[in-house]
Each structure stands twice: as C-alpha cells, then as structure tokens.
Amino acid sequence: MSVTAEFTANPPVAGASAIAAFERDFAIQRRRARRGWTLGTILFLLVFLLTAWLGDFFKVTQITTPEGTREWRWLLLAGLPRLGEYVEKTIPVLRWDSLGADLAEWFWRWKIWLKLLVETILIAFMATTLGVIGGFLLSFPAARNLAPSRPVLWAARRFLEIARTVPDLVWALIFVFCFSVGPMAGVLAIGLHATGALGKLYSEVNENIDMGPLEGVKAAGGTWFDQIRYGAVPQVLPNIVSYTLLRFEINVRSSSIIGYVGAGGLGQEFRTAMSFQEYTDLSALFLIIFLTVVVIDYGSERLRHHIIGMEARPA
Amino acid sequence: MNITDAEIAAARARLPEAFGAPWKVRIRRRALWALFLGLFAWCLVAFDFSPSRIWTGLTRLGDVLGFMFPPYIWKSWAEFSEIAKGLGETLSMAFLGTLLGAAIAFPLSFLGAANINRVPPFRLAVRRGYDIIRAFETLILALIFIRAFGLGPLAGILAITVSEIGTCTKLFSEAIENASERSVEGVKAAGGGRLHQIRFGVLPQVMPVILSIVLYNFESNVRSGTILGIVGAGGIGFLLSDRISAYRWDEAWSIIFLIIAMVYLIDAFSAVIRTRLIGTWDGSR
Numbered sequence: 165m166s167v168t169a170e171f172t173a174n175p176p177v178a179g180a181s182a183i184a185a186f187e188r189d190f191a192i193q194r195r196r197a198r199r200g201w202t203l204g205t206i207l208f209l210l211v212f213l214l215t216a217w218l219g220d221f222f223k224v225t226q227i228t229t230p231e232g233t234r235e236w237r238w239l240l241l242a243g244l245p246r247l248g249e250y251v252e253k254t255i256p257v258l259r260w261d262s263l264g265a266d267l268a269e270w271f272w273r274w275k276i277w278l279k280l281l282v283e284t285i286l287i288a289f290m291a292t293t294l295g296v297i298g299g300f301l302l303s304f305p306a307a308r309n310l311a312p313s314r315p316v317l318w319a320a321r322r323f324l325e326i327a328r329t330v331p332d333l334v335w336a337l338i339f340v341f342c343f344s345v346g347p348m349a350g351v352l353a354i355g356l357h358a359t360g361a362l363g364k365l366y367s368e369v370n371e372n373i374d375m376g377p378l379e380g381v382k383a384a385g386g387t388w389f390d391q392i393r394y395g396a397v398p399q400v401l402p403n404i405v406s407y408t409l410l411r412f413e414i415n416v417r418s419s420s421i422i423g424y425v426g427a428g429g430l431g432q433e434f435r436t437a438m439s440f441q442e443y444t445d446l447s448a449l450f451l452i453i454f455l456t457v458v459v460i461d462y463g464s465e466r467l468r469h470h471i472i473g474m475e476a477r478p479a
Numbered sequence: 480m481n482i483t484d485a486e487i488a489a490a491r492a493r494l495p496e497a498f499g500a501p502w503k504v505r506i507r508r509r510a511l512w513a514l515f516l517g518l519f520a521w522c523l524v525a526f527d528f529s530p531s532r533i534w535t536g537l538t539r540l541g542d543v544l545g546f547m548f549p550p551y552i553w554k555s556w557a558e559f560s561e562i563a564k565g566l567g568e569t570l571s572m573a574f575l576g577t578l579l580g581a582a583i584a585f586p587l588s589f590l591g592a593a594n595i596n597r598v599p600p601f602r603l604a605v606r607r608g609y610d611i612i613r614a615f616e617t618l619i620l621a622l623i624f625i626r627a628f629g630l631g632p633l634a635g636i637l638a639i640t641v642s643e644i645g646t647c648t649k650l651f652s653e654a655i656e657n658a659s660e661r662s663v664e665g666v667k668a669a670g671g672g673r674l675h676q677i678r679f680g681v682l683p684q685v686m687p688v689i690l691s692i693v694l695y696n697f698e699s700n701v702r703s704g705t706i707l708g709i710v711g712a713g714g715i716g717f718l719l720s721d722r723i724s725a726y727r728w729d730e731a732w733s734i735i736f737l738i739i740a741m742v743y744l745i746d747a748f749s750a751v752i753r754t755r756l757i758g759t760w761d762g763s764r
Contacts, residue, residue: 218632220632220633240637250626329702342539
C-alpha cells in the first residue's frame with residue numbers, strides 16, 4: 165500500500181506507469197536472486213560430490229551378515245554396529261559388591277598413569293612457558309607500531325606463521341628424531357607451536373595499545389625500556405595473562421596425545437593399549453584425560469575471571 | 480626546581496606505599512616467582528634438558544633443516560598424484576566434517592539458547608552435554624573411528640564431525656542468544672506464532688554469524704585435518720609421517736610447505752567468501 169502511494173507520489177520513470185516499472189524492477193531483482201541461488205546450490209552440490217568422492221564418503225564395502233553370507237553395504241552404516249561393539253568392549257565390569265576390586269582392576273596401571281599424567285601437565289606447563297617467552301619476545305618485532313624495520317617485521321611474522329601453521333604433532337615427529345624419544349621433544353614441539361599462536365595474539369594486543377602512557381614516560385625522562393616496562397606492559401598484561409591461560413588449556417590437550425608419536429605424556433599409553441588390545445585400559449585413559457581437561461579448563465576459567473575482575477575494578 | 484635526595488627520603492618515609500607494594504603483596508609475589516622458577520628448574524632436570532643433549536639435538540636439527548635446500552620437486556605426475564590426492568583428502572575431510580557437524584549442530588543449538596529453550600534445568604543439562612562432546616580430542620576420536628570404519632578418510636570425516644558438533648553447538652547457541660528481541664516482538668505483533676518468530680525474527684539475524692563461524696571452523700579443521708593422517712585417518716598427514724619415518728626429509732619439507740601453502744590459500748579463499756556473502760558485518764551484536 166505504502167509502496168504504491170510513494171511510487172505514485174514520485175514516479176521513478178517519467179511516462180511509464182509506476183506500478184509497471186516497479187513490477188519490472190522487482191522481476192529483474194527476483195530473477196537475479198534466483199539465478200544466484202541456483203548457481204550457488206549447483207556449485208555447492210558439485211563440491212559436495214567431489215569431496216565425497218575424494219573422502220570415500222559413499223564407499224561400499226563387503227560385510228558378513230549373521231547368516232554367514234557376504235553383502236555389499238555402505239561403509240558408514242556397516243561401521244556403526246562395529247563402533248558399538250568396540251565401545252562396549254571398553255566398558256569395564258563393575259559390580260556393586262566388589263566395586264573396590266573391580267576399580268582396582270580397571271585402573272591396574274594407576275601408578276604409571278599417575279606419573280605420566282603429572283608428566284603430561286608438566287609438559288604443558290613447560291611448553292606454555294617457552295611459548296610465552298618466545299611469543300612475548302617476538303611480539304614486539306611482529307607488531308606494526310613497534311617493529312624496528314620492515315624486513316624485521318616481515319621475518320618475525322613469517323616465522324610466527326610457519327610455527328603455528330605446522331601442527332604440534334608434526335613438530336613432535338621432527339623433534340623426536342632430533343632430540344630422541346621423551347618429554348623434551350614434546351615440550352619443544354608444543355612450545356614452538358604455542359610461540360607461533362601466542363606471538364600472533366600478543367602482537368595484536370601490542371598493536372592496539374594507547375601510545376599516550378609511553379609518551380608520558382618518555383617526557384618524564386624514561387628510556388625505551390622504561391617506556392615498554394611502565395607504558396606498554398601494564399596495558400597488555402591482563403590480555404596476555406588471559407591468552408596464556410587459554411593456551412595452557414589447549415597445551416594440556418595437545419600434551420595428552422603427543423605421546424602417540426613418542427614425545428612423552430599419556431599418549432604413549434594410548435598407543436600401547438591400542439596395540440595390546442587392552443580395551444578397558446582405553447576407557448580408563450579416556451576418563452583420566454577427560455577429567456584432567458575438565459578440571460584444568462574449570463580452574464583456568466575461574467582464574468581468568470578473577471584477573472578480568474581485578475582489571476575492571478578501579479585501582 | 481630540583482628535588483633533593485633528602486626530600487625523596489622524607490617522602491618515602493611519610494608515604495611508603497606510594498613507592499612500592501605492601502610487604503604482604505611483595506612476599507606473595509616473591510613466593511609465586513620462586514614456585515614458578517623452582518618448578519621450571521625441576522622440570523628441566525626431570526625431562527633431561529642436559530646441554531649435551533640440547534647440542535646433539537640442535538646439530539641433528541640443523542642437518543634436518545639442511546634438507547630444505549635444494550627443495551625436493553616431484554618429477555612425474557605419477558609421483559605427485561599421491562601427494563595431490565592426500566591434500567585433496569585432507570580438504571575433503573575438513574569440508575565434509577564441517578558440513579555434517581554444522582548441519583547436526585544447527586537444530587541442536589536452539590535447545591541450548593536461553594531465548595528459545597525457556598526451561599533452565601533442561602537447557603543447562605543440554606549445555607553440559609555439549610561441553611562433554613567438546614572435551615573429546617579429535618585425534619582420540621579418530622583412533623576410535625578407525626577401529627570401526629577402517630583406515631581411511633571416512634574415520635577422519637567422522638572425527639571432525641563429532642568435534643565440530645561440540646564447538647558449533649556452543650558457538651551457535653551463543654549467537655542465537657545474542658539475537659535482538661525486537662524483530663521477534665515485531666513478528667509477534669504481526670500475529671506470528673513461535674515458529675514464525677524464530678524463522679522470521681531470529682534466523683535472519685543469526686545466519687550471517689553462523690556462516691562466519693562455519694567458515695572459521697572450516698579453516699581450523701583444514702589445519703587439524705592434516706594431523707589426523709598421522710594416526711591413519713587419511714589425508715596428507717599419513718604421507719608426511721610416512722616420509723618422516725623413512726627419513727626422506729627433503730620430501731617431508733616439501734610436503735610441509737605444500738600444507739602451509741594450502742592453509743594460506745584456504746584462509747584467503749574463505750576471507751573472499753566471507754566478505755562476499757556476509758559483507759562487512761561486524762558480528763558483534
């Protein structure tokens with residue numbers, strides 16, 4: 165109603181009927197939108213089919229039916245019952261009247277696992293420390309407003325990009341070869357990856373600081389280090405602490421699996437349990453890692469909120 | 480006007496707290512630093528960070544890095560097609576995993592949003608369920624799926640799907656909660672039912688955010704897809720770990736650089752799609 169009234173009041177095309185002009189424009193818009201939609205859908209379906217073909221999504225496989233005959237089935241559906249069987253095997257027998265003994269049997273390697281769990285958390289701790297040191301040092305040359313020269317900026321940024329694009333598991337494969345099997349390779353691998361990730365985040369924080377305090381320190385006679393220490397660091401510290409704690413959570417997850425390639429921590433037990441087909445061990449390890457991750461996430465979230473609260477409170 | 484040392488000393492005596500933290504805070508800081516340094520030193524010893532080991536490691540690392548030059552170049556298509564297939568598999572795993580995960584997470588995320596699901600205990604239970612899914616490590620999921628679906632990219636697709644469900648449900652339901660109530664009220668005032676309100680009031684607001692989240696997750700899944708192959712779930716990671724265990728470092732470095740190039744391309748590509756489909760929408764509301 166209002167559209168018609170407006171169009172009659174200000175006819176857009178002189179001479180032609182306003183409503184006809186509107187309907188023609190509307191039809192053109194509509195056709196364009198439909199064409200775009202159809203093209204997008206066709207393109208999307210093509211990509212879907214291509215990726216499904218590359219990823220063996222619709223792979224059919226032969227399975228043995230309960231009657232003993234062989235049949236062709238879609239792998240996804242054929243695998244589901246096997247998944248169920250596998251998960252069922254990992255569930256331990258727990259009886260109420262002999263709960264203590266059953267639990268002891270389930271966690272029979274608890275002494276080794278506890279030691280490896282501590283090792284896992286310490287790997288994450290060391291890797292986070294290395295990542296913080298590396299990321300903090302590189303965040304200044306990698307920040308646009310603080311870098312001494314363009315080549316240095318470019319080099320620092322490329323290094324950080326490579327360090328974080330290559331997954332920590334790949335760094336672990338390389339470092340296990342160089343520094344031999346053990347937690348040291350894991351610390352260096354996760355530390356290098358964390359350097360890349362933290363360096364990027366820190367440099368973004370550095371780029372967003374207010375330059376006023378730095379000038380204030382300079383005006384009071386401060387050197388470049390005084391400017392960074394009293395002008396920049398107080399501004400970036402809360403953000404840095406918060407990112408570091410988040411990274412620690414991620415590193416605990418990484419260090420719990422990095423032992424799979426021989427770089428220390430609980431991951432190596434996963435590999436042993438898999439190859440020895442100790443199914444209940446798998447569920448026990450799974451539970452340990454799950455609880456650790458949940459506890460550490462919860463603790464670091466509390467700590468982060470505490471720090472953010474301190475920042476929000478007037479000093 | 481000059482301040483003499485005596486004046487500074489007098490001021491310090493009068494207002495000690497203006498010149499430094501109170502002794503309680505100072506003691507706590509010292510104790511935390513001592514704890515941190517002690518733990519760090521203990522770890523250095525326990526993890527056997529001996530100088531000789533670091534030195535041997537660094538020389539070997541230097542040797543390994545030396546294989547970067549001259550870079551390995553695949554001579555024939557027959558040789559390279561294996562690598563190309565691995566890269567394609569990784570991309571396919573990331574694409575299908577993200578797609579399936581987002582498709583399953585989309586309806587589920589409405590159950591976790593406070594403005595849609597108005598039963599707090601039920602909503603909180605659903606949210607805890609999402610947290611549990613998120614705590615599963617993709618690599619461990621892949622190990623489990625390999626047992627059921629065999630070695631190959633399908634296990635990788637499903638592992639990415641499950642972890643994607645965990646991430647997406649959380650992010651989607653937060654996006655839905657951030658949707659403005661005004662358009663919902665508008666639909667209500669025009670006589671729309673609850674479903675109309677969601678379809679015409681909430682969905683148009685959250686679709687750009689959801690699309691942006693899905694694109695970001697696709698990028699991150701391309702990165703995590705590269706490692707799934709190391710445990711046997713298909714993709715370029717399998718070839719990479721194979722070359723490394725065969726000590727063919729020159730080829731391994733070339734594969735690593737191809738992975739970096741692929742990640743760059745995907746990031747650039749998804750940035751193009753993002754600006755094209757979503758525009759310069761800030762996504763903060």
